[in-house]
Amino acid sequence: xxxRGSMGETKVIRKKDLTIWEKMYIPEIVKGLRxxxxxxxxxxxxxxxxxxxxxPSASFRGRPVLVEENGTERCVACxxxxxxxxxxxxxxxxxxxxxxxxxxxxxxEINMLRCIFCGFxxxxxxxxxxxxxxxxxxxxxxxxxxxFGKDKLLVPIEKVQPRLDFLRANR
Amino acid sequence: xxxxxxxxxxxxxxxxxLTTVAYLVYVERRVSALLQNRIGPNRVGPAGLLQPVADIxxxxxxxxxxxxxxxxxxxxxxxxxxxxxxxxxxxxxxxGNVIHLFGRDIxxxxxxxxxxxxxxxxxxxxxxxxVTLSGWSSNNKYSLLGGLRSSAQMISYELSMGLSIIGxxxxxxxxxxxxxxxxxxxxxxYFWRTPVSFITFxxxxxxxxxxxxxxxxxxxPELVGGYHTEYSGMKFGLFFLAEYAxxxxxxxxxxxxxxxxxxxxxxxxxxLSDLAVSLLQVAAFAIKVCGVLLFFIVVRWTIPRFRYxxxxxxxxxxxxxxxxxxxxxxxxxxxxxxx
Numbered sequence: 001x002x003x004r005g006s007m008g009e010t011k012v013i014r015k016k017d018l019t020i021w022e023k024m025y026i027p028e029i030v031k032g033l034r035x036x037x038x039x040x041x042x043x044x045x046x047x048x049x050x051x052x053x054x055x056p057s058a059s060f061r062g063r064p065v066l067v068e069e070n071g072t073e074r075c076v077a078c079x080x081x082x083x084x085x086x087x088x089x090x091x092x093x094x095x096x097x098x099x100x101x102x103x104x105x106x107x108x109e110i111n112m113l114r115c116i117f118c119g120f121x122x123x124x125x126x127x128x129x130x131x132x133x134x135x136x137x138x139x140x141x142x143x144x145x146x147x148f149g150k151d152k153l154l155v156p157i158e159k160v161q162p163r164l165d166f167l168r169a170n171r
Numbered sequence: 172x173x174x175x176x177x178x179x180x181x182x183x184x185x186x187x188x189l190t191t192v193a194y195l196v197y198v199e200r201r202v203s204a205l206l207q208n209r210i211g212p213n214r215v216g217p218a219g220l221l222q223p224v225a226d227i228x229x230x231x232x233x234x235x236x237x238x239x240x241x242x243x244x245x246x247x248x249x250x251x252x253x254x255x256x257x258x259x260x261x262x263x264x265x266x267g268n269v270i271h272l273f274g275r276d277i278x279x280x281x282x283x284x285x286x287x288x289x290x291x292x293x294x295x296x297x298x299x300x301x302v303t304l305s306g307w308s309s310n311n312k313y314s315l316l317g318g319l320r321s322s323a324q325m326i327s328y329e330l331s332m333g334l335s336i337i338g339x340x341x342x343x344x345x346x347x348x349x350x351x352x353x354x355x356x357x358x359x360x361y362f363w364r365t366p367v368s369f370i371t372f373x374x375x376x377x378x379x380x381x382x383x384x385x386x387x388x389x390x391x392p393e394l395v396g397g398y399h400t401e402y403s404g405m406k407f408g409l410f411f412l413a414e415y416a417x418x419x420x421x422x423x424x425x426x427x428x429x430x431x432x433x434x435x436x437x438x439x440x441x442x443l444s445d446l447a448v449s450l451l452q453v454a455a456f457a458i459k460v461c462g463v464l465l466f467f468i469v470v471r472w473t474i475p476r477f478r479y480x481x482x483x484x485x486x487x488x489x490x491x492x493x494x495x496x497x498x499x500x501x502x503x504x505x506x507x508x509x510x
Contacts, residue, residue, distance in 0.1 A: 026370065029474060036206045036473040046210040 054136075058166035061119045061132040063148075064110060065155040067164075073154055074129035077105040081121035081130050089114035090121060108153060112138055113146040122167070131163050180281050184261060192415040193223035199468050206472045227408070235404040238310060245308035250402065250409035253301030257416035260294045263287040264423045265349045267433045267453040271445055279433075279453065280349060287348035288340065291424060292333055295379055299325040301413065302381075302388055302398050309401035317397025320479065321388030324378055327486035328385075332375035334494035338368035338501045339428050352432030362429035367497040369429045371490050376421040378486070381414060383471040387479055422463035423456075430459050 022028055047054055056062065067074045077094035093107040122131045133155065140146040157164070197212065197219065204211030212219040237246055264287075267279030284290050299322050306318015339361050343351045355361060362369040378385040389397035399410045426432060433452040443451070477485070 029470075032473045033469060036469060039208055040205045042208050044204075044208050044210050048210075 056134045056136065058134075058162040060134050060136075061117050062135045063112065063117070063133055063138055064115065064119075064121055064130055064153075065133045065135075065160065066108060066150065066153040067129050067131060067157050067160060068154040069157045072099065073104065073108075073150070074127045075105050075108065076101050076103045076127055076129070077108075078103075078126065080124045080126070084120045084124045086118060086120065087114045087116050089116075105150070108150050110148045110153060111146060112140070112148055113143065128164060128167065131160055131167065133160055133163065176275075176277060177281060180277075180279075181262075184266075184281060185258065188258065188261060188416060188419060189412075191419055192412050193227065195415045195418065195464065196226065196411075197223050198464075199471075202465070202468050203472045206469065230405050230408040230411075233404040235406060236401075238401050240310040241401065242308040242310070245304050246401075247406070249301050249305035249308060250406045250413070251301075252304065253298060253413035254409045254416065256294055256298040256301065257413040257420060260291055260420045261416075261423065263290050263348055264420070264427055265352055265432060266423070266456050268449055270449040278349070279449075283349070284347075286346045288336060288346050288351075288428075292329070292336075295332075295417075295420075296325070296329050298379075298413075298417065301410075305402065305410070306388075306398040309398075311401050313395045314398050314400045317388045317394045317400070320394075321381065321398060324381075324385065324387060324482060324486070327483060328375045328378035328490070331371055331486065331490035331494045332379060334491065334498065335368045335371035335375060336428065337494075338365040338497050341498070341501050341505060348427055348432075352427055352434060355431040355434050357436060360429060360431040360434070365429075365497065365501060367493060367500075371494050371497070372429065373425060374485075374490060376425060377467070377470070378482075380417040380421050380467075382418065382467055384474040384477050385482060386476060387482060418464060418467055419460065422460045422467065425463050426456060426459040430463070432456060432459075 075092075077092050079092050079094070082090040082092045089111045091107065091109045091111075092105050094103050095106040096102060097104045117132070119132050125131075200222075201211040201219070203209075212222040215221040215225045237243055262281040263284050265278075265280040270277050270279055282290075302321040302325075303318040306314040306316070306321070309315070339351065340346065342361065342364060343354045345351060345354075377383075381388050387397075388394075389399065391397075394400070399407055402410060433456040435452050435455040438448055438451055438455075441448075
């Protein structure tokens, strides 16, 4: 049986009628006032921003960064992150290196005005070289400042270890 | 000398009223924050106490925009009407007993009008002009709807407001506000002698001051800003001031009529000097008014807005019969007592 009865009659769904006590309205207002007034004694949720800062957990997706291990980036410049990026924010130019990994990015740029913090780059990266950090304070006064090159993107591995652990545990 | 005394009283009451209005906005923001587990404005000055100053300076510095299609004269006139009406109503409210200062008996009310209540009712019904004219002159559909709503709402609730006072008047046997306060001596306050009058009057006051749950004239979600959609800068500020000044006046009237005005029970038995007693009574009046104001604020952050037809239903089908029944009941009891 569906909600409609037989022969397409519409079934009237009626909410419960109010009792006389509820219709008098004043007692219900008092009830409401008691609820709002009880909130006065609860702790506040406000974070006093410049003095107190919100510290995100490892699951937070802040600005993407490149992991720096032993003084060099893990990135092998495969370009997958650039391919997968839905807002075309990442540009990678590869070059050869004497290291064991053979390839490295000469240029790695993320346009932070285009980045939508989706985390696809982190997901697709085979080397765990690009990951989402916990930094969220991003403000620019002109467009050039928003182009993050390797100088701004490289972060030592110790700083992003919680995120790497999180990724290992939840992959 | 005869002119100086009222002038001093006018200036004092006016200044106190204006500062209270400014700080009422601050208090409203802080209290609403408390009720919603927030902190509220706390940056400007210690604990945010200079926030009202910052707000007023901002309003003064803002550009004053008048729509091209608006009726410019009426557009400028409307906020003035609103504020003047809100402020002048306070003139007849006794905020203290007779006080002896500099060898003179000074009555603590600006104008000793023998039909004080009629004066209040007359002026508060004028307040609707400010709202309606602003809605009409803005030449904007939202403003017009807001103005229409407010005129309908205020007229409907004016009736039950006037009728609910009659219960008090029948017991007090006078229209003078100072006499009404005097008749409430020894804790015989009217709010428990005529509770139905009290409830209907408070509800009608909420409607008269356009406060939630009856703030349909400005109803932000449906009417953008209602009658003051097209106002900016200090003209908007005047409407803002008028709303809060109306709140103060309404609280003062509720205090005077139902909560004993400046009456402070048992103060006569403490053996204080006359001056101290008078000052305590003024303080009692102020504290009572503040209590009613807090009630106004807490109710605003508790009850959602009424739908328009519900508002009219309550006004005409509940409040009005209730007020009339209350008159009959009061008359009946008075008759029983007389015999």
